[in-house]
Each structure stands twice: as structure tokens, then as C-alpha cells.
Amino acid sequence: MKIAVEGCMHGELDKVYDTMQRLEAAEGIKIDLLICCGDFQAVRNESDLQCVNVPPKFRTMNSFWKYYSGQAVAPYPTIFIGGNHEAANYLWELYYGGWAAPNIYFLGFAGVVKFGNIRIGGMSGIHKQHDYHRGHHERPPYDNATIRSVYHVRHYDVLKLMHVKEPLDIFMSHDWPLGITEYGNWERLLREKPFFTEEVIPSCKLT
Template identity: 30%
Template sequence: MGGTEGGWYFAAVGDVHGQMHAMVRLVEGWSARTGKPLAFVVQVGDFEPHRDEADLATMAAPAKYKHLGDFPAYHRRQTGFPWPVYFIGGNHEPYGFLDAQAPQGLEVTPGCHYLGRVGQVEPRGLRVAGLSGIHREDVFRTARPSLLDPRSVSHKAFAYFNEEDVDRAMGLRNIDVLLLHDWPSGLIAASDAAAFEHQRRSVSHDTVGNDYARMLVEALRPRLVLCGHMHRAYRATIRHPSGQVSDVACLASVRQGLESLAVFHVSSDRLTEVTRTR
């Protein structure tokens, strides 16, 4: 995993929802305040890289949430990201673009990479893997429909990961950082349970997350797990029978400001968060 003497930094960002300019300002603001350059940025889904209205039409979301966002300026190269960006898909993506072009992943604009339904990259020697989408049990064992005519199927059909995706992800090895959109189940400490009761995104603390994400974390034992989706910041750890520990950083949405950002220092065999939110 290496690095130069003294180490280096990378950032993780929560749900962007098309607000790439705000994401850049947030991340560059951290670098300006600290004087620390960033090697790259990872993002945990609901990035929403809509190139045009046709892409936007393939996103699963109520009409009031469908906004073209900032990505056209990046796609047309009127502006660019200051660092490489690696993102997974969430449940609100233009899958008519992403899955039709390259479900195995692609560079959507210079320096900005979609990891695919399941993918792995190794920037600066750090092994980063991701699983796109969220869980829905009644479609988990069903293949996603063809995108030859995206108008003939529900856009929601593309928002979920399935058994094939999880099986592929289970075959990954030696992962340092795992990107998930939804949280693994069983994260919420008893002392925090009340904060997750009767919320819009959590009926109760024990319904937060899904068991397949948890199973993947337990199988791969990454040093770090990064999640979004819930639009709230939370930190937890998952302890494995081997004695290894996976730190978990759940991130809010970019609209919520600094709670959507986590920065990590990489040095020798250590990976340490230098921004901390409970």
C-alpha cells in the first residue's frame, strides 16, 4: 500500500446527487485549510453523472428529484476535477448510460471513473473495490433486464445489486477499501439506537443496512468500509473472528456539508481518518 515518506491523503465523499461543483468546493476547502494535497477522491454512489436530459430520464427517482446537475460541464470538458475520482453506483444513477456503456466500469470523463456493478482499482497502491446499487430481496436472485429498450422496463430494476454481483464481489481479494452505497447491517451501537428510530430512512436501528453488504465485509475484511445512502454521518467498527477490524465511515450527502466528507492518511501499513464525525 506504500507511499512516500510521511504518507499521503485521499478523500471520501457521500451522495453527490449531481452537485459536482459543491463536491469540489468542499474537498478543495479541506485541502486549502490544512495545506494537504489529495491523491484522489472516492465516492459512494448517487453521484448522478447525467450528461443530458436523455440520461436523466433513465434515473429511478420521483420527478421532483430529477435535476440535470453539474455533470454536463465536466462531460463537455468546460471544467474538470482537480484529482482522480472513483465512484460506484447508488440507487439514483443514469443506468441507461452507465450500464449500457460499460457495466464493468468506464471513465465517464477525463479523470472520473465509474467502477461498474462490481469493480476494483488500485490508485497509489491502495486496493479499492466497490459494489453498486442497493438491496431489494424480491429481485436479488433475478437477472437485470436488457437495456436494449430501456423504455420497456422500470428504471428501478437497475437500482439494485443482485446475487451475481455479490458472488463476483465475494471473489475479490486483499481489499483495503470497500465502497458500498447502502450500509452493512448490524452497525448501530445500542447507545445510538434511539437516533435511528422512526426516521424517514430507518424505521428502527435494526432495519438499517442489509445482510449481503455485511456478509461481503465479513468475507473481504477490508481495512475501511465507506457508505452513503442514508444521508447521515456515522462511524462504527466491525470486528472479525481473525482479530482484524474493519473501520466503517458512513457519509452524509454533499448538501449537508462537512458531514459528507472524510479524509484519510495513508502511511506504510496504516490508514487513519483525519476527519472524524460521530
């Protein structure tokens, strides 16, 4: 089985699927599955767009709406989790997971599915300690605080995955793995994006 992995889709389904088809032609292969590790941006309409935590200049419809409406059909089975830039109102409707559009499956806030003989698990959102032990209290219309906190991982969802007995072949998260910055130039990363400091400090050696 050949699986394609997309870091962040940002609603650009047309571009990603076109790229995969070109790759298949160039490499002479057949891709069986696409998985997306968050920031999928399943935006169906203008109302959804107002629930995405991005600056107004980045609020664009892109192409998911075509797949939701049936104007287009995903050429590959697609499984995704939520990141921190999502149409939170729509993904909340699929809290336990479900079909976001034909051939496009959302794993939910915490979920596991089996594709062929592969077990795939995932956790949506990003970790923020101050919200970790809170419940899911956010509801639209979101304000400046809840449009962000709605994406924060909750202990309740982590516990559900901890009860999974059978091993997983693939685990998807939007947060990077602890310690991953030690394998790159984290000092340069923090110079260019100092807002990552809080996430990098626990896994690097600041002097």
C-alpha cells in the same frame, strides 16, 4: 496518501470539488483521491435525467454534464460506485467499469481497481432480496418498476467479487454495513424515516 470520501454526490461536482480545494487551503494538505459511495448521478443530458429514480422536483442537471462534455475537468482523480439514484442508462453502458468522464472512473456494478498502492473494490446499487437472484433484465425506457429494480444488487455481481484473491484496502458500498445502526439512535431514525424499518430491523433489537 490522503483520500476524501463523499457519501452521495447527487451530481454536485462543482460544490464538492470547491469544498475540497478550500479544505486543502485551510489544512495545508494535498488530497490525492476522491471516492464517492453512490448516488453520484452522472447525468449527461435530459434523456439521462428521465432515467433517474427521483421525484420530478428533484430532477435537475446539476454539474456532471460539464465534466462529461469537457467544459470542466475534475481537479482530483475520482472513483465512484452507483447508488439507487443514478442515470441507470449511462451506468449500464459502463457495466464492467470505465471512465465516465476525464479523471472520473466508475467501478462498474462490481469491480476492483488499484490506485497507487491501494486496492479499491466496490459494489453498486442496494440490496433487495426479491431481485437478488434475478438477472439484469432492465432496459430503457424504464417503467415504474424497472427504474427501481435496475439499481438492485444481483448475486451474479457478488460472486465476481467473491473470486477476488488479493485483499482489498478499501471497499465501497451504497448500503450501510450490517449492524451499523446499533451505534446510533436507530429508534429516532425510524421515527423520522420509517421506510428504513426493513433494513434496520435485522440489526437492531426491537421490543
